[in-house]
Amino acid sequence: MRVSVIGTGYLGAVHAAGMAELGFDVVGVDVDESRVATLQEGRAPFYEPDLEPLLRKHVGSSGRLRFSTDFATVRDADVHFLCIGTPQRSGSTAADLTYLEAAVETLGTLLAGRTAVVVGKSTVPVGTADVLQARLTELAGPGVELAWNPEFLREGYAVEDTLRPDRLVFGVRSPDAEATLRRVYAETIESGTPVIVTGYATAELVKTSANAFLATKISFINAVSDLCDVTGADVTTLADAIGLDARIGRRFLNAGLGFGGGCLPKDVRAFRTRAEELGAGASFRFLDEVDQINLRRRDKVVGLAHELVGGDVRGRRIAVLGASFKPHSDDVRDSPALDVATQLALVGADVHVYDPVANGVAAAAAPQLSFDKSAFEACRGADVVLHLTEWPEFRAVDPAALAEVVGELNVIDARNCLDRDRWRGAGWTYRGLGVA
Structure with a gap:
C-alpha cells in the first residue's frame, strides 16, 4: 500500500x-x-x-x-x-x-x-x-x-x-x-x-471536545489557585487530594502559567464559535471564561514581577527561563512564557531569555528580547528570575550556585515545579502561583 x-x-x-x-x-x-x-x-x-x-x-x-x-x-x-x-x-x-x-x-x-x-x-x-x-x-x-x-x-x-x-x-x-x-x-x-x-461528525467532535475539556480542567485549577493565594491554601496539595478521586484524576491539574501553543487555544475558540454557528452557543459560553482565566495567568505573573522589584520593572533586569509553550518543544506559538517576557520588555524591563531549544525560534518571533546561551548567563545580575517553562534543566539548577550570579534573590516559579524549600533555604524569596 x-x-x-x-x-x-x-x-x-x-x-x-x-x-x-x-x-x-x-x-x-x-x-x-x-x-x-x-x-x-x-x-x-x-x-x-x-x-x-x-x-x-x-x-x-x-x-x-x-x-x-x-x-x-x-x-x-x-x-x-x-x-x-x-x-x-x-x-x-x-x-x-x-x-x-x-x-x-x-x-x-x-x-x-x-x-x-x-x-x-x-x-x-x-x-x-x-x-x-x-x-x-x-x-x-x-x-x-x-x-x-x-x-x-x-x-x-x-x-x-x-x-x-x-x-x-x-x-x-x-x-x-x-x-x-x-x-x-x-x-x-x-x-x-x-x-x-x-460517523464524520463524532470523529470531528472527538478532538475538539477533548481539547476543550483539557483546557477547562487547566483553567479550573488555575482559578482555584487564585483562591488559594488569598486564603493561604496550597493548590498543589489540593490538586493531589482531588486528583486521587478516580472521577477527576491528577493529570492536567497543575496550576501555573496556563496553556498555549498552536492547538489548544485556537481549537477551544473555534469549538466555541462553531457551537454558536450551529445554535448551541449558550451551552458553551463557559469556554469564553476558560480562555480568559488562561490569559489572566500571564498578567498575574507580570504583576508579581513588578511586586518583587518594588512596583516598577523599568530598567530592572529580568531573567526568563523558558520561551517555548511547553518543554520538549521549540514551539513558541501563543507561548505564555514568551508573552510574559514581551509584556515586561514593553514596559521597560531589560529582559534576558534562555530556552534549551527554542532560543532561535523565539528570537525571530520577539527580536526585542535578549537571548542568552545558558540559564546562568540569562540570570547574571538579574533582579528577578522567572521560571516559565518546566524544562528538566531548570528544575535541576542549584539555587545556591545561581545565587552567586544574580543581582537579587527573587524567583517566580510560574509552573510550581521547583523545590520551594530548597530555594528558600538558599536565601531566595520564592513566589509560586497558589502555593504558600
Whole structure:
C-alpha cells in the first residue's frame, strides 16, 4: 500500500515518518520548498524528540520516505492523509480552512476517475468532512472516499503518540473505508490500541471536545489557585487530594502559567464559535471564561514581577527561563512564557531569555528580547528570575550556585515545579502561583 501525506508541518512530518516506520512507502508533499528540502535531507525543520532519527532512517537507508513540492507525485497512492493546518482565522475566533480546502481542490482534480481513500487528520469544525466529501465526489467521482481520523499528538511525545496511540477514531461512511484504515493501522491495532468506529461528525467532535475539556480542567485549577493565594491554601496539595478521586484524576491539574501553543487555544475558540454557528452557543459560553482565566495567568505573573522589584520593572533586569509553550518543544506559538517576557520588555524591563531549544525560534518571533546561551548567563545580575517553562534543566539548577550570579534573590516559579524549600533555604524569596 502506498501512502501520501499532504502537508508536512508538525503533524504531517511526524505522520509521514510514522507511516514509513510502519512499513509503507510514503511521499510527503508541501508547497514550502525550504521545509521540503530540509525533510528530504533527513532533518527535522522543528524540534521534536525522536523524529530526526526516523527521518534519517527512512529517507536514507530504508528508502521508504520521500518529500516533494510536486503534488502530482501523490497521484498513485492508495491512501492520502490530509495533515493541513487549520489556524485561527484572522479577525475571528473561527478556524481558517483555506489551506485545507485548497489541498482538497488540487487532490480531487488529480484523483479524477481513480479509486482511493482520503483521510482527514486536521482539526476541523464539525460539518467540515461532509462538505469536503461532496467536493471530492464532484472533482474525482464516486471512487474517492473520505474518512476522518483525528490526531491526538502531544508535542514532545508526537512520535510515540503516532506509533503507539492511546486510541484510534475512524469516522467513515462505508465498510470499505474502515477496512482500509484497519489495514493502515494493522500493527497498531494488533498491539492492543482500541478503535472507535463512528460517523464524520463524532470523529470531528472527538478532538475538539477533548481539547476543550483539557483546557477547562487547566483553567479550573488555575482559578482555584487564585483562591488559594488569598486564603493561604496550597493548590498543589489540593490538586493531589482531588486528583486521587478516580472521577477527576491528577493529570492536567497543575496550576501555573496556563496553556498555549498552536492547538489548544485556537481549537477551544473555534469549538466555541462553531457551537454558536450551529445554535448551541449558550451551552458553551463557559469556554469564553476558560480562555480568559488562561490569559489572566500571564498578567498575574507580570504583576508579581513588578511586586518583587518594588512596583516598577523599568530598567530592572529580568531573567526568563523558558520561551517555548511547553518543554520538549521549540514551539513558541501563543507561548505564555514568551508573552510574559514581551509584556515586561514593553514596559521597560531589560529582559534576558534562555530556552534549551527554542532560543532561535523565539528570537525571530520577539527580536526585542535578549537571548542568552545558558540559564546562568540569562540570570547574571538579574533582579528577578522567572521560571516559565518546566524544562528538566531548570528544575535541576542549584539555587545556591545561581545565587552567586544574580543581582537579587527573587524567583517566580510560574509552573510550581521547583523545590520551594530548597530555594528558600538558599536565601531566595520564592513566589509560586497558589502555593504558600
